[in-house]
Amino acid sequence: MSSIGPPGAPLPPTGTGDIGGSRASRIMAWGRETEGVRSVFVAMLSTVVFLAVVIVVVVNSSGWPLVKQAFFNGKIFAQSFPGIRTAFRVNVEMFLIAEVFILVFALFLAVLRSLTGPVFFPLRALAIVYTDLFRGVPTILVIFILGFGAPSLAIKGVPNSPFFWGIVSLVLVYSAYVAEVYRAGIESVHTSQVAAARSLGLSRWQSLRFVVLPQAVRRVIPPLLNDFIGLQKDTALVASIGVVESFRQAQIDSAATFNFTPYLCTALLFIIITIPLARFTDWLIARDRQRRQAGAA
Amino acid sequence: MSGGASPGGTIGGAADGTFGGAAREAVRLEDVHKSFGKLEVLKGIDLAVAEHEVICLIGASGSGKSTLLRCVNLLEPVDSGRIVVEGEEITARGVDVNVIRRQIGIVFQAFNLFPHMTVLRNVTLSPREVLGTDRATAEAQAVELLERFGLADKRDEYPDRLSGGQQQRVAIVRALAMKPQIMLLDEVTSALDPELVAEVLNVIKELAASGMTMIIATHEMGFAKDIAGRICFLDAGRILEEGPPDQIFSDPQNPRTREFLQRIIEAGRM
Numbered sequence: 001m002s003s004i005g006p007p008g009a010p011l012p013p014t015g016t017g018d019i020g021g022s023r024a025s026r027i028m029a030w031g032r033e034t035e036g037v038r039s040v041f042v043a044m045l046s047t048v049v050f051l052a053v054v055i056v057v058v059v060n061s062s063g064w065p066l067v068k069q070a071f072f073n074g075k076i077f078a079q080s081f082p083g084i085r086t087a088f089r090v091n092v093e094m095f096l097i098a099e100v101f102i103l104v105f106a107l108f109l110a111v112l113r114s115l116t117g118p119v120f121f122p123l124r125a126l127a128i129v130y131t132d133l134f135r136g137v138p139t140i141l142v143i144f145i146l147g148f149g150a151p152s153l154a155i156k157g158v159p160n161s162p163f164f165w166g167i168v169s170l171v172l173v174y175s176a177y178v179a180e181v182y183r184a185g186i187e188s189v190h191t192s193q194v195a196a197a198r199s200l201g202l203s204r205w206q207s208l209r210f211v212v213l214p215q216a217v218r219r220v221i222p223p224l225l226n227d228f229i230g231l232q233k234d235t236a237l238v239a240s241i242g243v244v245e246s247f248r249q250a251q252i253d254s255a256a257t258f259n260f261t262p263y264l265c266t267a268l269l270f271i272i273i274t275i276p277l278a279r280f281t282d283w284l285i286a287r288d289r290q291r292r293q294a295g296a297a
Numbered sequence: 298m299s300g301g302a303s304p305g306g307t308i309g310g311a312a313d314g315t316f317g318g319a320a321r322e323a324v325r326l327e328d329v330h331k332s333f334g335k336l337e338v339l340k341g342i343d344l345a346v347a348e349h350e351v352i353c354l355i356g357a358s359g360s361g362k363s364t365l366l367r368c369v370n371l372l373e374p375v376d377s378g379r380i381v382v383e384g385e386e387i388t389a390r391g392v393d394v395n396v397i398r399r400q401i402g403i404v405f406q407a408f409n410l411f412p413h414m415t416v417l418r419n420v421t422l423s424p425r426e427v428l429g430t431d432r433a434t435a436e437a438q439a440v441e442l443l444e445r446f447g448l449a450d451k452r453d454e455y456p457d458r459l460s461g462g463q464q465q466r467v468a469i470v471r472a473l474a475m476k477p478q479i480m481l482l483d484e485v486t487s488a489l490d491p492e493l494v495a496e497v498l499n500v501i502k503e504l505a506a507s508g509m510t511m512i513i514a515t516h517e518m519g520f521a522k523d524i525a526g527r528i529c530f531l532d533a534g535r536i537l538e539e540g541p542p543d544q545i546f547s548d549p550q551n552p553r554t555r556e557f558l559q560r561i562i563e564a565g566r567m
Contacts, residue, residue: 195372196409200423200475201399210422214413 073261080253080262087249088269091235094163094245098170098235099228106175107217110182111208127179134176140237143169147241166238174231181223185216222288225281229274236270246270320347322384323479323510324369329378331364338364340534341378346479346512351505353521353542354514356531357557362514363406365531366481369512370403383478399427402472403481406488408464410456410471416443417452420471428475435474442470446500462493466500473504480504482513486520518561522546530554 058064112120113127134142146169151160158164189212197207239248246266253262324346331339338361346352354362367373369380371387371394380388387397411419420439424430430438443449446466456464465485472480482501486494498520505511505524515521521528521542528545530538530553538551549555 192405192407192409193411195367196405196411198394199370199372199398199401199403200471201395201427202423203395206426210426211411215411218413 069259071260071264073259076253076257076259076261077265080250080257081265083253084246084249084262084265085269087244088246088266090163090243090245091232091270092273094167094170094235094238094243095228095232098167098174098231101167101171102174102178102231103224105171106178107182107213109175109179110186111213113179113183114186114208131176131179134173135180137173139169139173139234140240142173143237143241146172147238162238162241162243166235166241166243170231170234170238174227174234177230178224178227181220181227182216184223185220186212188219189215219288222281222285225277225284229277229281232274232277233270236266320349322346323348323350323382324512325379325381326365326369327379327381329365329368329380330376331361331368331373332376338534339368339375342534342536344529344536346510348478348510349508350526351509351511351513351524352527352529353525354512354529354531355516355518355521355557360531361534362531363483366403366483366512366514369479369481370401371397372403395427399475400478401481402475402477402479404465404468404472404483404485406484408456408461408468408488410464410468412456415453415455416448416459416467419456419467420474423471424474439470439474442473443467446470460493461489462496465489465493465497469497469500469504479510479512482511482515484514484516486515486517518546518558530557532557 109127109130112123113131115124143166147162147165150158150165150168154160193211193215194207197211198204202210235245236247239245239251242248244252246269247263250262250266254260322345324344326342326344329339329342330337342361342365344352344365354365356362364373368375369382375388378388379386382397383400385392385397387394411422414422417436417439420442421430421432421435424435424438425432440449440452443452446469448463448466448470451459451463451467456467459467465488469485485501486497489497494517498517501511501513501520502524513521513525523542525542527539528542529536530545530549530551532553538545538549538554545554546558549558
């Protein structure tokens with residue numbers, strides 16, 4: 001510290017300087033701590049004030065009694081909730097079944113697309129055409145085309161139910177997205193890893209299976225979860241071909257009561273599922289970033 | 298350890314592939330050319346390596362040392378010329394590269410360990426999946442190798458948790474687990490902090506003493522002088538000069554070799 005000053009220079013005695021320095025740093029540390037507490041407090045307060053203002057403005061608006069009656073009707077909510085909750089199971093079944101097939105099929109597509117060598121050109125091209133096609137067409141159109149079109153083919157052994165074709169549509173569309181996520185992961189694994197694997201005598205396929213894919217999949221778990229959230233919401237689209245899931249149930253209730261509260265009921269159910277998953281995804285991303293920074297240090 | 302201990306010391310300059318019938322030939326390169334796009338990296342390499350011989354490739358960055366090693370392991374396909382390993386032409390059409398690579402271990406500058414696997418799994422992966430060794434045997438062999446190189450207590454660690462020197466030693470063990478006949482070392486100490494270089498070089502010296510055939514690309518001139526039976530000086534894709542270390546380092550014939558060594562000395566690397 002101050003001891004490096006030139007001899008004889010008019011500096012304060014080093015002893016005092018040291019004490020002053022440590023006191024200053026203690027005050028600074030204390031300051032930082034209270035600052036942390038204070039910023040949390042400020043954030044909470046400003047949120048409460050903001051919400052209060054919004055609520056006061058909305059509740060005091062001239063149309064509020066009508067809106068409250070149409071959207072926030074407690075009685076209708078209580079009446080329709082059990083039925084919608086039961087119907088929501090159909091959504092859960094659809095996204096759980098679809099997700100399993102999506103994860104497998106998309107990985108297959110991504111591997112096809114990452115094959116090198118001219119021999120594999122047709123397979124690569126097929127994978128590219130597939131992803132272009134199904135990413136380019138609106139999901140609801142795919143659901144319509146398959147839901148109404150495919151059953152008329154009357155293929156033996158294939159179910160005709162809209163539930164089945166709804167899931168097929170979701171698998172087809174989401175696999176295209178998820179395949180791209182996987183592909184990004186595969187390409188993020190450095191080629192030196194493949195060189196190391198091949199130099200040890202592992203075949204192309206073994207290198208992919210033991211070295212590239214495990215690293216690739218680990219890296220893309222957050223974006224995979226993100227697509228999973230999208231899938232959960234899009235199960236509501238299957239209502240359009242006649243599957244009575246929570247959204248369609250809400251429509252039915254709404255039509256019966258001339259009230260929009262059932263929709264709110266459905267929205268609430270979706271949120272209960274998607275928000276924790278979104279927070280979990282954020283947590284994974286944050287943890288991943290921390291790890292990488294720790295690794296780089 | 299001196300060059301005289303290996304047969305290489307007696308066959309210096311045997312680039313034409315004749316060894317006087319003394320030692321068997323491990324590797325032979327004949328007029329090997331390799332280009333990346335328009336850049337010709339190897340411009341006709343001829344090199345013969347006897348069994349148990351240790352060869353050091355020296356030369357500036359970009360002179361083709363790494364590419365030469367990668368060609369011997371078929372990580373890079375050659376454009377023309379022949380490479381013969383243990384009597385088999387590996388550049389011929391239709392050879393099974395996976396089988397060839399089992400005989401040749403390579404260690405890279407950047408270690409290239411598999412970060413998602415423990416040390417033990419890194420070492421046993423290839424014996425188990427490629428050679429079909431059962432788990433217990435593969436692990437026993439791996440542990441034996443790890444012990445030999447002072448890494449036994451690291452078997453359950455992940456590579457990120459190891460120092461650079463430890464990682465590089467694991468990489469060497471991983472290559473050795475395939476029981477290769479030839480080891481290629483590509484600037485294996487260049488990515489290490491200076492204080493970690495010695496531990497890796499000692500491992501290589503032990504390998505040389507055990508009779509392993511090795512081709513080593515290196516910037517460590519002192520080490521090369523110590524360990525090599527023969528030094529090859531590469532410049533712009535050609536072997537400009539080769540010979541026993543004493544001759545190359547004390548009495549280089551080619552002006553480019555002299556110039557290169559002068560620069561090394563000026564940089565305090567020798």
